[in-house]
Every structure is written in C-alpha cells, then in structure tokens.
Amino acid sequence: MFETVIGLEVHTQLNTQTKLFCSCATSFDQRANLNTCPVCLALPGALPRFNRSVLHKAVSFGTAVDATINRVSHFDRKSYFYPDSPSAYQITQLYTPIVEHGRLEIEPKDADSKIIRINRAHIEADAGKNIHDDSRSKVDLNRAGTPLLEIVSEPDMRSTEEVTLYLKKLHSIVRYLDISDANMQEGSFRVDVNVSIRPKGDDKLYTRVEIKNINSFKFITKAIEIEVERQIDAWEDGVYDEVIVQETRLFDQAAQVTRSMRGKEDSADYRYFLEPDLLKVVVDDEMYESAIEIPELPDAKRARFIDELGLSPYDASVLTSDLYMANYFESMVEDGAGAKMSCVWLSVELQGRLDSSLEESLVDAPKLALLVKRIEDKTISAKAAKEVLDHLCSSKIGVDEAIDKLGLKQISDSSAIEAIVNDVLSANQDKVEQYRAGKDKLFGFFVGQVMKASKGSANPQSVNEILKREL
Numbered sequence: 001m002f003e004t005v006i007g008l009e010v011h012t013q014l015n016t017q018t019k020l021f022c023s024c025a026t027s028f029d030q031r032a033n034l035n036t037c038p039v040c041l042a043l044p045g046a047l048p049r050f051n052r053s054v055l056h057k058a059v060s061f062g063t064a065v066d067a068t069i070n071r072v073s074h075f076d077r078k079s080y081f082y083p084d085s086p087s088a089y090q091i092t093q094l095y096t097p098i099v100e101h102g103r104l105e106i107e108p109k110d111a112d113s114k115i116i117r118i119n120r121a122h123i124e125a126d127a128g129k130n131i132h133d134d135s136r137s138k139v140d141l142n143r144a145g146t147p148l149l150e151i152v153s154e155p156d157m158r159s160t161e162e163v164t165l166y167l168k169k170l171h172s173i174v175r176y177l178d179i180s181d182a183n184m185q186e187g188s189f190r191v192d193v194n195v196s197i198r199p200k201g202d203d204k205l206y207t208r209v210e211i212k213n214i215n216s217f218k219f220i221t222k223a224i225e226i227e228v229e230r231q232i233d234a235w236e237d238g239v240y241d242e243v244i245v246q247e248t249r250l251f252d253q254a255a256q257v258t259r260s261m262r263g264k265e266d267s268a269d270y271r272y273f274l275e276p277d278l279l280k281v282v283v284d285d286e287m288y289e290s291a292i293e294i295p296e297l298p299d300a301k302r303a304r305f306i307d308e309l310g311l312s313p314y315d316a317s318v319l320t321s322d323l324y325m326a327n328y329f330e331s332m333v334e335d336g337a338g339a340k341m342s343c344v345w346l347s348v349e350l351q352g353r354l355d356s357s358l359e360e361s362l363v364d365a366p367k368l369a370l371l372v373k374r375i376e377d378k379t380i381s382a383k384a385a386k387e388v389l390d391h392l393c394s395s396k397i398g399v400d401e402a403i404d405k406l407g408l409k410q411i412s413d414s415s416a417i418e419a420i421v422n423d424v425l426s427a428n429q430d431k432v433e434q435y436r437a438g439k440d441k442l443f444g445f446f447v448g449q450v451m452k453a454s455k456g457s458a459n460p461q462s463v464n465e466i467l468k469r470e471l
Contacts, residue, residue, distance in 0.1 A: 001200045002235070004228050006163055006193065007155035007208075010170060011148050012180045013126065013188035014057050020125045020147035021048030021091065028186050032131075032140040040145035042087030047277050052287075054147045057179040058098045058123055059283060059291035061149060064173050065118055067102030069292075071283045075123075075275035083139050084128035092150075094272050097122035098281065104173075105299070106165040116166050117154040124148050143187075149179070155194065155205065160221040167191065167217060168321065172298045175323045184215045191220055197231045206240075210248045211258055223251035227258045301326055309339035318347050324359055331365035337372035345372050349386065353393050363392045370399040378459055384408040411458045414466065417450070420458065421466050424449045435471060443467070 019026055022039035038046035062069045073096045077089045102118035126148050128141040151170065157163050171189060174180045182189040196208040211227060214220045227249070234243040249258040283291075296304075298320045305316040320326045325346070332342040345368060354361055371392070375385050380403055391402045403409055411417055424446060425432050435442040450463050 002197045002228075002232055003200045003202075004158055004224070005155045005196045005198060005205060005208075006157040006159075006224065008151075008153045008157070008163065008166065008194070009192040010151040010153075010167070011126075011190040011192070012151060012174050012182065014054055014147040014149055015178070015180050015188075016051055016053050016057075016147055018051060019145035020051050020054060020123070021145055024145065026146050027142075028188075030142055032138070033142060035142045036144070040086075040141060048091065050278060050281065051147060054123055055098070055281060055283060056287060056291045057177070058121065058149055059288060060177050060179060060294050061121055061151075061174065062099035062102065063292045063294050064177055064297055065099075065102035065104055065121075067118060067121070068100045069283065069288070070096055070098055070100065071288065072096070073098045073281045075278045075281070076272050077275050079271045082127065083137070084130050084141070084144070086128070086141065086144065090125055090127065091275055091278070092124035093122035095274075098283075104166060104169055106162060106169060108159075108161055108165065114156075114162065116156045116162070119152045119154050121149050121151045124150055155196075155208075160224050163193070163224065164217055164221060167220070169298065172321060172323065176295060176297050178295075184217075187215065190215065193220060193224060193227075195224055195227050195231070197228060197235065207244050207246055209244065209246070209258075211251055212248050212261060214251055219251060219253060222253075222256070223258060226251070226256060230258065298326075305339075309333065311339060311343055315340075315343045315347065319343060322358075328358060328365045328368075332369040332372065335366055335369035335373075337369040338376055341372050341376065342369065345385075345389075349389055350393075353389065361393070362396055363389070367392060367399055374399060374403065378410055378461075379403065380408050380410050381456065381460060384410065384456060407455070408457060411454055414462060417454070417458050417462050418466050418470075420450055420453050421446075421463070421470055424453060425470060432471065443471075446471070 013026075016026060018024060019040060022037050024035045024037050024040055027035060039048055059069055073093060075091050076094045078092050078094065079089045081088050097120040099121035100119070102121065104116050104118060105113050106116060107113045126143050126146040128139055128144040131138045131140060153166070157166060171182050174182050174189075180188055184190075190213050193211045193214065194208045195211065196206045198204060198206050209227060209231070211223050214223055231240070231244050234240045245263070247263050248261045250261045252259050302313075302316040302320045305311045305319060306313060311319070319329050329342060329346055332346065333339050350361065350363055350368060351358070371385055371388060374380050375382055380388065387406060387408060388399065388402045391397065391406060392399065395402075397405070428446070428449065431442050431445065435446075446467050447460070447463055450458055450467065451460070
C-alpha cells in the first residue's frame with residue numbers, strides 16, 4: 001500500500017491596473033504584444049520600477065493566512081532561457097519572500113479538520129505566452145511582467161480531496177480579499193502540482209514530479225490520479241529509480257496521460273542572485289496598518305451565517321464558497337427575505353436553472369428576494385414560484401408582473417375557496433359518503449380536485465382547513 005504526498009505551487013495573478021515593474025496595462029485578451037514597453041521587453045538600459053500596490057495585496061494575503069510578514073524583503077534574479085522570457089531571467093523572491101509560514105485549514109468529509117502549511121508566498125513577474133500554430137510557434141509578451149503572487153504549500157496533502165479543498169479555499173480567499181479575479185480559464189490562477197509516493201508508514205520523501213499549469217479543479221484531480229498510478233506501477237515493476245525522475249510533466253487531457261516536458265532544475269541551476277536594479281522592499285507602518293485591515297473571510301462569514309441566520313453548516317459552506325454568491329445571499333436577506341428560504345431558492349432553484357454564471361443571470365438579488373417574499377406572504381405558492389422563476393430566467397420582467405401575466409396569484413380569500421370546495425364536494429357525493437364512512441385516504445383526492453379547479457392558485461393551507469370543516 002502506498003501513500004500519496006502532494007504539495008502545490010499556485011500562481012495568482014494580482015489584479016493591478018499596470019504591470020509589476022512598468023506602466024503597461026495588464027488587460028487580458030488584447031492584440032498580441034500591444035501592452036509592452038522597453039522594460040517588459042528587456043531592452044538595454046530600461047530599468048524596473050516597483051508597483052507599490054502589489055506589496056499591499058501581498059501583505060493582505062499574508063494576513064489572511066496567518067503568516068509572517070517580512071517587513072523588509074528583496075528581489076532576486078532567476079536565470080532561465082525560454083522564448084517567452086525576453087530578459088532570460090525572472091525577477092522573483094527566493095531568499096527573503098514577503099510572506100512566510102502561513103496556514104490554511106481544510107475540512108475533509110470523513111476526517112477531522114486539517115492544517116495545510118504554507119511555506120511562502122512571494123512576488124514575481126510573469127512570463128509571456130507561447131502560441132503554437134501548426135508548424136510555427138509565436139510569442140505574445142502582453143503577459144510578461146504581470147505581477148504574480150506564488151503561493152507554495154508544504155507537501156502536506158495526501159489525497160485529491162485535500163488538494164481540491166485547499167485550492168477552493170485559497171481561490172475563495174484571494175477573491176474575498178479582491179487581490180485577484182482568480183479566473184482559471186484566463187490563467188490568473190494557475191496550479192503546479194508536485195506529486196510523489198511512498199510506502200505507507202514511511203516518512204521519507206521520494207522523487208517528486210511536477211505537473212505544470214493545470215487550469216481546472218477537475219483536471220488537477222485527474223492529473224494527480226494518473227501520475228500516482230504511473231509511479232505506483234513503476235515501483236511495483238521494480239523500475240522506480242529508472243522511470244521516476246525529478247522532472248516537469250504536462251497533463252495531456254485528450255490522451256489522459258502525463259507527458260515529460262523537461263528535466264526539473266535545482267535552485268543552483270537557476271543561478272539566483274540579488275536583483276541589482278531594485279532596492280530592498282520595505283513595508284512601512286502606514287502600509288502595514290492599511291494592508292492588515294482585511295474584509296470578512298469565508299470561514300468567518302460561514303460561522304456568522306450559522307450562528308446569526310440559523311443556516312446548516314453545509315448550506316453556509318455552499319453560500320460562502322463564492323464571494324458573489326455570498327454577497328447575493330446577504331443582499332436578499334437585507335431586502336427582507338427569510339434566510340433559510342433565500343438559501344434554498346438561490347443555491348438550489350436558481351443555480352439549478354443557470355446555464356452560465358450567477359453574475360450573468362437575469363435574476364438579480366432584489367428580484368429573487370421579492371419572489372421569496374411573495375411565497376412567504378402567500379401571494380403565490382412555492383410550486384407556482386418555480387414557474388415564475390422559469391419565466392424570470394428567460395425574460396427581463398418583474399416578479400409581480402410575471403405573477404399577473406401567468407395568472408398564478410394565490411387565492412387566500414376563504415369565501416372564494418369555500419365556494420370551490422362546495423362545488424367539488426357536490427360533484428363527488430359518492431366519495432364524500434365513502435370518506436365519512438372511514439376512507440380517510442380520499443382526503444388527498446379532494447385536495448387535488450380543489451387545486452385543479454382553482455388552477456393551482458388556491459392557498460393549500462386554507463384548502464385543507466376548509467375541506468376538513470366541510471367534510
């Protein structure tokens with residue numbers, strides 16, 4: 001039996017307006033090589049100038065993960081020769097990163113909560129992008145120099161479940177802090193996975209393999225499973241030392257395999273040295289005090305939803321997993337909709353109808369809150385509300401307008417319901433006699449007939465009360 005050992009390096013693109021060391025824009029999806037200048041093209045004589053807002057965001061992140069903030073840090077040069085790096089080096093932080101020794105708590109389904117240690121989070125400049133087109137390769141340097149926060153965990157994870165929980169918590173935190181949009185499809189939240197195996201009970205760390213730049217939680221899980229299987233097969237076949245080498249691999253989604261990309265260098269191969277063109281980075285008191293004032297984070301919000309709003313731990317976790325959804329829910333409650341019903345109609349009914357993201361939905365928080373309130377004040381039934389929501393999801397129409405248009409307003413007037421009940425009973429005298437003779441199950445038949453006669457608009461509670469009285 002084997003144990004999986006996993007550590008992660010997460011490259012989070014910070015949401016600054018300009019790049020790390022120049023004033024070029026960080027806009028996504030611009031014409032190739034449009035957002036470039038002598039600094040990010042590494043032309044001779046061009047000198048970098050540090051973007052102060054990057055420091056603020058890094059300190060905020062360090063505060064959120066209970067880390068040590070190094071009030072004085074330095075930049076270093078990391079030498080490597082790739083086409084997407086025009087300078088032939090990357091400016092990063094090896095020896096004194098801005099953030100060290102953090103922690104993040106996860107809650108596996110069938111185990112106690114677990115702390116994943118964060119070794120460091122350091123600032124660095126992103127590379128450009130290689131584009132492979134048939135027989136040619138092109139380089140787009142728009143991304144070169146974009147500020148990254150690289151978050152490096154210790155090898156504390158033992159399963160794909162733990163990896164997913166860690167990444168989703170980390171993803172939520174950077175979005176709650178508003179330091180990154182963390183869009184995996186656009187590459188602003190990229191994950192490198194370091195995987196190794198060892199016999200259960202062994203505490204030695206064996207050869208680790210890095211799987212590079214995976215852009216979805218689903219693919220990360222699959223890549224780990226496939227790589228672990230490859231390493232176990234090599235061990236059991238007696239060829240582990242020959243086959244499993246320290247290297248960087250890519251996950252081939254189509255073939256469902258990991259493929260060797262290049263040998264993995266050690267730190268000495270990168271020839272690190274202190275960056276000569278930049279001064280040391282100092283977090284002064286004013287910036288430090290400003291940056292450590294962070295917003296309510298997912299765990300605190302979840303606890304508040306449970307304690308103050310009476311939600312279950314599961315429901316609170318679902319709502320707080322995404323900042324937009326959490327804010328949407330809180331807006332509904334502030335508008336007067338009940339918390340528990342708001343949770344159901346947001347996380348189950350609305351989410352179940354969406355083909356795209358919640359942000360793109362035609363049903364905003366005030367609209368869904370009003371729909372919930374119309375259920376609570378018995379204007380419509382819960383069943384009718386589902387029909388109204390279907391209409392709202394496909395049309396820019398108000399809640400009350402949709403209720404009127406669809407003719408779903410609930411009849412709560414007792415005299416009107418009583419008239420319908422008497423008509424139903426008069427038309428079914430034989431079943432009335434059977435019911436009064438002890439056939440209690442016929443009560444459901446009468447309820448159904450009244451609801452059918454009212455086209456579903458009669459208040460079910462009133463229907464039940466009046467039927468019991470008349471029968």
